[in-house]
Amino acid sequence: MKTDYQHILVETDGRVLTVAINRPEARNALHAAANAELAEVFDAFEADDELWVAIITGAGDKAFCAGNDLKATAEGAGLNLPKSGFAGLTSRFDGCKPVIAAVNGVAMGGGFEIVLACDVVVADDSAIFALPEARIGLAPLAGAMHRLPRKIGLARALPLLITGRRVSAAEGKELGFVTEVVSGNVLAGARRWAAEIIQCSPCSVRAIKSVVAAGLDEPSLKAAMEAETANPAMVDLFRSHDFKEGPRAFVEKRAPVWKAGRAKEQTS
DSSP: OOOOOOSSEEEEEEEEEEEOOOGGTTTTOOOEEEEHHHHHHHHHHOOOOOOOEEEEEESSSSEEOBBBHHHHHHOOOOOOTTTGGGGTTTTTOOOSOEEEEEEEEEEEHHHHHHTTTEEEEEEEETEEEEEEGGGGGGTTTHHHHHHHHHHHHHHHHHHHHHHHEEHHHHHHHHHSSSSEEEESHHHHHHHHHHHHHHTTHHHHHHHHHHHHHHHTTSSHHHHHHHTTSSSSHHHHHHHHHHHHHHHHHHHSSSOOOOOOOGGGGOOO
C-alpha cells in the first residue's frame, strides 16, 4: 500500500491500517487534495485482503477534523468531493470492512460526519462534537442529517442539527454515537478495539456489517431478515474457508486460522 502522502499519515501494523489526517495547522480540516488522498487510501484498504480493520484519527492533540477547510473554499478552491464522499468515507456505502474513529480534540461539521460514518468511535474525554452548519447558513450534507437520527433517534438528533450545539465525549456516549470514552492515548483505545475485531473471522465481520447496513433500508424486519442470505457478503461467508474453519476449530479446541481471500478462492 502506498504510504507517501502529502496531507495524511498512513501506517500498517499487521491487519490494521491507521490513517491520520495531517493538517494540524488547519485543525485537520479537509480540502480537495486531502479528500482525494483519503479516498485513495480507503480504496486501497477495501481492496487489500491482508488489511481487516482501519483506524482514522487526526494528527496532533487538538483536532480530529474541523470539517471542510472554509479558508480554502473562500479562496476559490472547489471542494471536489470524491465519489466515496468526504474523507473518502461518508458516501462509501459498499464498504464492508470496519472503520474505527479515534477522536482526539474537536470533530466539527464534516469531521463529525466522518465519525458518524465509522463503525466504532473511541473518543478522548476532551473531544468535542458539533454540527455548526446552520450557524453559518449551510447544512451538513455528508450524511449527518440521516446518520445521526438513525444512530440516536430523531428527538435527540434534530436539536443538535438545528442548533449547532457542542457535545462532549461523555454526552456523546450517553446519546449513543460514541462507543467508548478514554482519558489520553485515544489511539491505544482504538487499537484495543481493532485487536478484538481481528480475533473474529473477517468474512463474518464483513457479512455482519453489510447485512446490518442493508437491513436499515428495508421496509420491515421481516423483509430485512428475508434478504440476509442473498446479501453478497453473506454469500461470500457461506463459500469461505472461515465458514468451515470456525466450527472445525471449536470442535478441535484450538484457535481458528482465519483467511480473508475472495469467495472464489475459498471453496476448500
